[in-house]
Amino acid sequence: MLHSSYLHYAQLAAALFVVAMLAVLLTAYILAIIWARVYFYRRVNFSPDMLEAGLPGVSIIKPLVGIDRNVYANLETFFTLQYPKYELLFCLESDSDSARMVIETLMEKYPAVEARLLCSPILCGVNPKINNMMQGYQTAKHQLVLISDSGVKMRPEALADMVWCINQKDVGLVHQMPFVDQRPGFRSLVHSAYFGCSHAKSYISANCLGITCCTGMSCLFRRQVVDKLPSGLAYFGRYLAEDFFLAQHIQSRGYRVSVSHYPALQDGTGEVRFLQRRLIRWAQLRTAMVPHIILLELIAECLAAGLLGAWALPFLFPSLNPCACFLIHCLTWLLADYAMLRSCMDTAGVDEKPQFGRVEFVCAWLLCVGMTPLNLLVSLSRSEIVWRNRRFRLSWGGATHEVSSQQKLTNASSKPTL
Numbered sequence: 040m041l042h043s044s045y046l047h048y049a050q051l052a053a054a055l056f057v058v059a060m061l062a063v064l065l066t067a068y069i070l071a072i073i074w075a076r077v078y079f080y081r082r083v084n085f086s087p088d089m090l091e092a093g094l095p096g097v098s099i100i101k102p103l104v105g106i107d108r109n110v111y112a113n114l115e116t117f118f119t120l121q122y123p124k125y126e127l128l129f130c131l132e133s134d135s136d137s138a139r140m141v142i143e144t145l146m147e148k149y150p151a152v153e154a155r156l157l158c159s160p161i162l163c164g165v166n167p168k169i170n171n172m173m174q175g176y177q178t179a180k181h182q183l184v185l186i187s188d189s190g191v192k193m194r195p196e197a198l199a200d201m202v203w204c205i206n207q208k209d210v211g212l213v214h215q216m217p218f219v220d221q222r223p224g225f226r227s228l229v230h231s232a233y234f235g236c237s238h239a240k241s242y243i244s245a246n247c248l249g250i251t252c253c254t255g256m257s258c259l260f261r262r263q264v265v266d267k268l269p270s271g272l273a274y275f276g277r278y279l280a281e282d283f284f285l286a287q288h289i290q291s292r293g294y295r296v297s298v299s300h301y302p303a304l305q306d307g308t309g310e311v312r313f314l315q316r317r318l319i320r321w322a323q324l325r326t327a328m329v330p331h332i333i334l335l336e337l338i339a340e341c342l343a344a345g346l347l348g349a350w351a352l353p354f355l356f357p358s359l360n361p362c363a364c365f366l367i368h369c370l371t372w373l374l375a376d377y378a379m380l381r382s383c384m385d386t387a388g389v390d391e392k393p394q395f396g397r398v399e400f401v402c403a404w405l406l407c408v409g410m411t412p413l414n415l416l417v418s419l420s421r422s423e424i425v426w427r428n429r430r431f432r433l434s435w436g437g438a439t440h441e442v443s444s445q446q447k448l449t450n451a452s453s454k455p456t457l
């Protein structure tokens with residue numbers, strides 16, 4: 040008797056906790072949607088003083104391996120940036136890389152843009168992206184450095200925006216929230232539904248709470264802060280999640296990390312299974328660095344939160360039907376996700392009209408809602424990370440070692456710096 044009343048009180052407490060948690064999640068989600076609607080695509084103007092003093096130069100490092108989808112069109116956007124002073128540093132892992140021809144064609148088409156092609160990666164750690172970028176970093180002329188992944192497209196005004204953000208008080212790093220270039224097709228919609236809904240919700244909430252959450256696909260930072268480390272950017276070569284540690288380092292030096300008004304436009308036309316592999320890899324990185332985060336992510340997802348709600352609400356209000364609670368929860372989540380996606384799109388500009396229908400969106404959304412918890416669970420079951428033909432093993436905290444490499448740095452043995 041005593042035992043069953045304890046059980047009842049424990050269940051009551053758990054149900055109240057779940058309902059309170061769902062209310063917090065919903066409120067946080069609504070705030071994140073409003074934040075995105077107000078913040079993204081806001082036009083900024085440089086102060087006359089700053090314009091008079093001259094805008095700072097930016098060295099843009101583009102690490103490239105092979106040909107990505109739409110590589111020509113995406114890279115071309117870096118030759119047409121509306122910014123007065125920048126250099127492009129294309130970093131290849133070998134001079135026979137297939138991306139070389141594309142870059143040379145673009146360099147010929149835009150001779151006025153300062154651009155260099157580098158093909159001698161510097162082996163300084165396990166992270167192949169850092170190894171590749173170091174050749175550009177060492178020769179970069181400017182104090183502001185932008186790391187920009189190969190598959191990212193840049194709007195003409197985005198670089199100026201990032202420079203404006205980094206010139207705010209105490210800002211040491213500015214990153215673009217990963218999003219997707221709006222293209223027709225179901226694959227692109229799945230990418231948009233993932234990055235514009237579930238990912239945007241976590242990314243924005245974390246950043247608004249002051250939690251370091253920075254993806255290295257597009258981030259601008261002050262070189263002088265990184266160069267305080269004896270080996271500079273090379274220091275982060277020991278981690279696979281160099282972006283997380285870079286942002287942490289910059290914060291530890293007393294600088295703020297801020298989000299650009301323009302999300303990063305990834306290509307998003309790749310196959311869904313590749314997106315899934317990438318998300319599993321990212322989840323593996325997060326698990327190694329901040330293990331408790333995965334539990335939080337799982338319960339902040341639509342399905343888990345819905346199942347918890349479908350138990351807790353009828354427990355508190357026995358007249359409620361669990362199935363109805365679950366369906367209403369999913370519908371609310373779907374509408375919130377759609378609102379978030381629209382907030383991440385430039386509704387007043389180029390993306391004014393979505394290039395997809397409602398039914399298509401619901402299908403893509405269902406796929407993402409099912410895929411996200413599955414990815415998190417798969418990530419927990421794996422001990423090795425595979426990234427572009429290389430296998431790695433992570434230790435708790437994020438330090439990494441390579442298990443095997445099928446694709447060695449071509450120049451590794453011939454350069455004295457390696």
Ligand SMILES: CCCCCCCC/C=C\CCCCCCCC(=O)N[C@@H](CO)[C@H](O)/C=C/CCCCCCCCCCCCC
Pocket residue numbers: 064065067068238240241242244245248250251252253254255256280281282283321322324325329332335336339
């Ligand atoms: C409606 C509100 C829902 C809030 C749910 C918040 C739950 C998750 C909170 C933070 C997770 C953010 C994940 C963003 C995606 C990051 C993508 C990624 O994995 N990128 C990696 C590769 O580029 C990168 O190396 C990882 C960087 C970020 C890791 C995030 C660590 C956050 C640590 C937070 C710990 C305290 C959480 C307390 C939250 C209230």
Ligand SMILES: O=c1ccn([C@@H]2O[C@H](COP(=O)(O)OP(=O)(O)O[C@H]3OC[C@@H](O)[C@H](O)[C@H]3O)[C@@H](O)[C@H]2O)c(=O)[nH]1
Pocket residue numbers: 101102103104167168169171172187188189190254255256257279280281282317426427
């Ligand atoms: O072996 C490699 C792999 C990748 N890269 C470059 O690194 C960039 C990102 O590569 P991918 O697109 O494969 O990977 P992701 O988009 O998942 O990267 C992301 O996750 C891991 C983080 O360390 C990265 O900072 C982040 O950009 C590309 O520009 C790619 O060309 C290399 O230079 N060498």
